[in-house]
Structure formats: structure tokens, C-alpha cells
Amino acid sequence: MDSSSDTYLRKDKPEILHSCFHGKMYKDSLTSYSNSSIISQLLRKTIQNKKALKESFLYLPATALPSSYTADSSQVNWSCSSFKEGMYLTKQHSMAAGSEEDPPHNEHHQAKRARVENIIRGMGGSPKARPHHEWEISGTSVKGSREEKWMQMSHTLEGGCMPRRTSSIKDEERHSLRQQLQNMQRLLKHLQERFLQIDNLNSEFERKTRHDQELLEVLKHELSRAVSRSVDLVFKNFSSAISNRHPRLLAGLDCNSELSGSPEPSLGADVITAQSAEFTKGADMQNPEDQTEALPLVIRNPHSVRPCPMNQVLKQPHDMTQLPLQFKQNVPFQNEILENLLKYGPHDDLRVPLQRILPTDTSSPQILDLPWSSSKACSKLSSSHIDTEATETQPASLGQERMEAACFSQVKLEHGNLQGVVERNPYLSLNISFKDTEEGLTPNHLKKAKLMFFYTRYPSSSVLKSFFPDVKFNRCITSQLIKWFSNFREFYYIQMEKFARQAILDGSGSTRDLSVTRDSELFRALNTHYNKANDFQVPERFLEVAEVTLKEFFNAILQAKDKDPSWKKAIYKVICKLDGDVPDYFKSFACS
């Protein structure tokens, strides 16, 4: 055997081995295979040595062959690389020498080739079974490389390079080749898996990098929300537990629900007043003279936990027969829930109703006489003037005109001087009773009005007055309440007209096709508007009225009555007759 060829084989073997097994893996080995300069080099060397090789393979005894080419299966550590290398070289050889091959050998070689190809096919290395993309590297198809190797192998066998001295040698050779092929198969499979792993990791990594910022933002957001919720929940549960175990302990709690932890009333009251003063001071930071535009009539609830005048709730017996069956929650005191809904709707930031903190044990007069209004006082923050309406004995008429004049000012403070009194005389707060009525309408009044709309679309002012007992009515307040209902109706009728027209467009020919159920899109639109939190069970009657309204609009539009500018009035007449009574329990809910 030519020494140069031997040298070549041995010299390059470790490098190829390395690429094949550690190859940084697959890509390196692939690159080496696709490297044209290496191929050219190999080809050149191979051609140069073809004669020597030919002679070696054809005429030398098997023992004289390089170890890589012996049929000894124990040497199948032989590595894919040496195998490939050998195959490659022999293929080059056979290709180069093909034209010189003796004709008598052709038949035999073809038969052999067919057998080997069968073996190769039978080894299940179907390239189709693998995704194409994993083979495409640097424009060179790995699949192609592999097929090329298969071809190399076939050509090796057909190339007449193997000695044909004895049948045993051929058997051994065949056996060896099978094993080599199997090893190759395993190695390829291994490499494919590794490549897939790496590929997946890289994809994954890119995707993660791309969405890193977004994820960060989302995580931050979710974290803050979760923390906020958790704090709410913990505080709520804690408050509830405390109230159950130590009702009296909390009797002196202020509007901020600060747990003094001390049963000493004076201490509790001190905490209250100190905080009230601080709170009020902070709220007054904004100079009312800075106001440049009209303030909304609705007094916005500060974000403090604002206790309501709970006198009615706590003092009145819980008449179970008057419970609103519409409420979904099956808890003992449903009216309390409505009150909570009105005061701390699910969308409010703070949902720790004081009645959860405060005991519901009505046996305690101390509790019943809690200074609700003093708590109220500290939550009425945006006052620009300081009125002293400390007690019921204060003439209500005193502020009547002024209140009407200040109707558009959202503020009023009943503490002020009183607060000083309370601060100086903490015990006094326990017995001071403010008036129960409010001069302004709050968001909770608005919520309540919206819920009332499910029963009545056209409430008279007298109805309104009777259902908002905690509101001190004046012309302005009445107008505002009436205006609210007017706005409610406006939205209601707009929706009705919209859906009626849509039904006509959709091809409904008869009102029989129309219905309003809780699943209806129309109902959802209305419910979202009047019962956003969806925590109030809308009465069935409302659905009926809504359906009638929808049908009225539908018919009117169908009959082209909408050409008349006042075509809706006829519908209004019909609908106003469908008003029902507002349940009495609405009267009980103070929502200041």
C-alpha cells in the first residue's frame, strides 16, 4: 500500500472523528463535508493514488489491508469517520477508475450493488422521514451528503475494490458492512437528535429574547395586581376575623379602618382624630380657588374606606321576608350586600366595607351609636368651606339656600370646627350624631339609581325622594336625579333602536323572531351599562319590558314611522306604562 495514502488516512482520521462525534457538532462535520477545498484535495490525492489503491484492494491479501478495511467487527469502533473516509476515498477511486473497470466484473458488481442498496433501504434511513429543514445548512444539503455517502458505499462495493478471493471473506465483509451501516445509522440518528435539540434551543432562545421585554412588563403588571389583591384579601379576612372575635375592639376604628389594637376608647379616638386631621389636611391641599371649570354634581368618593350611615342597617331588624330574592349571593343579610355593592362596587379600589370590620351584633348600644357621621366627616374632603353642622339640632334651613347655591360644588364638610371638638374630646365622638342625609349625590347613589332603573324607567320625583332618604333633596339634586334617569332612558332607547334596526337588516320579518333573554346581546349591553359589575340579578320583568320596547321599535321602523321626527314618542308612551314598583328594600340602602 502506498505510504502516502496510508499517511493520509491516518493523519486526517482524528480530525474527522472529532468533527463527527464532538463536532460542535453536526454543523462542523457538515461543513467539513461541504468544504470544496477539502473535497478537491481529497480527490486530487485519491486520483494520484488510485492505482496503488486498486492494486492493494484487488491483489493484496486481506491481512495486508489497513485495519479500517478489514472485516473484523471488533474494530467497529471505527467510527463513522473512518468509515466515511474509507467510503469516500474508495468512491473517488471507483469513480475515477470506473471507466477502466474490466467488463467481466460489471455483472457481479451490479448484483452486489443491488443487494447493498436493498440493505441500505431496509435500514430505514429514509430521508423523507426527516424534516428537510434540519438538513439544510449553508446551502449544502445534508441530506444530499448522506445520500452521497450511501452512494459512496454502494460504489465502493461495486467498485471492485474488495477482494473476491473467498466466499468467507465476502460474508465477513458483508457482515462487517452491515454492522458498519447500523453504526452509521445510530450515529446519524444521534446527531440528528442533538441537532434537533440545539435547533430547538436556538429557536426558543430567539423567541424568548424577542418577548423578554413584553414578558417583563406583563410580569410586573401581574405581580402588582396580585399583590394588591392579596393585600385586599388578607386585610378583608383579617378584619372579618377580628370583628367576629373582638367586636368591641373595633368600635373606635376610624374611617381608615386603622386597627389600633387597643381596647382603650380614648386611644382609638385619638388615632381617629389625628388621622382625620391629617387626611383632611392632605385633601385640602388643593385650593378650591384653583377650580377653573364646573365640578360634577356627583361627589366622588375618596379612596378611603368610607363608612356609610349604617344606622338603618344596624338598627333595623333584619327582616328576612323583605330580602331581595334577586341577589345571587345566598348570605344572611342581603341588604347588607346591596349596600356593599353600592358602596364598594367590585371595581372600587378598596373593598373593605366597614360592616365587615364592625360587629353586626346589635345588642351593643355602644356599637349602634357609633359616630358614623364622624367617620363620614373625615371622608368628605374636598370642601372649600367649613360648615359646622354638627348635630341634628343645627337648623337645616341654615344651609338650605347656601347648599343650593353651592349645588355645583361637589364639596361639603360637616366637620371642621367639629373636628376640633372631637379631637379635644374623644369620648364626645361616641355620642355625636350627625344628620343622616346627604346634600350631594355620590357614585353610590348613581349605582343605586341604575339598579332602580331595572324596575322603573320614569320614576316620579316623589318616588325618587322616597327611595333616596339619605339625600337632602333640593331643586338641584332632584333635577340631577331626574336627569340621571333621563340619561338612562336615552341609552336604553338608543340600544333598542340599534338592535331593532339590526334585526331588520338581519332579515327578521316579524316580531316573533325577537326576544330578549339574559343571553341576548341587547341584554348584555344594557346590563353592562346599568349593572356593570353584574352583581345584581336583573328582574325578569325588565327583560319583558325590554322585549316589548324592542318590538315597538322594530314595528315602528318596519312601518317607516321613523320618518316622523317625533316617532319615538308613541313608543315612550307605551313603555312608561310598563313601569313597575321599586322594591321597598331599596329605600333602606343608604349610599352616601
Place this chain on the structure above:
DNA sequence: TGGGTGCCTG
């Protein structure tokens, strides 16, 4: 004339 209503607009 005041109260109530609806429409339009912001």
C-alpha cells in the same frame, strides 16, 4: 311659571 322631558353636544 315651574316641572318634566327629549335631543344634542361635549
Place this chain on the structure above:
DNA sequence: CAGGCACCCA
């Protein structure tokens, strides 16, 4: 939702 306006009605 609120303000403004026009309109209707008792």
C-alpha cells in the same frame, strides 16, 4: 354623565 336648550303641560 352633565349642560344647554326647546318644548309641553298643568
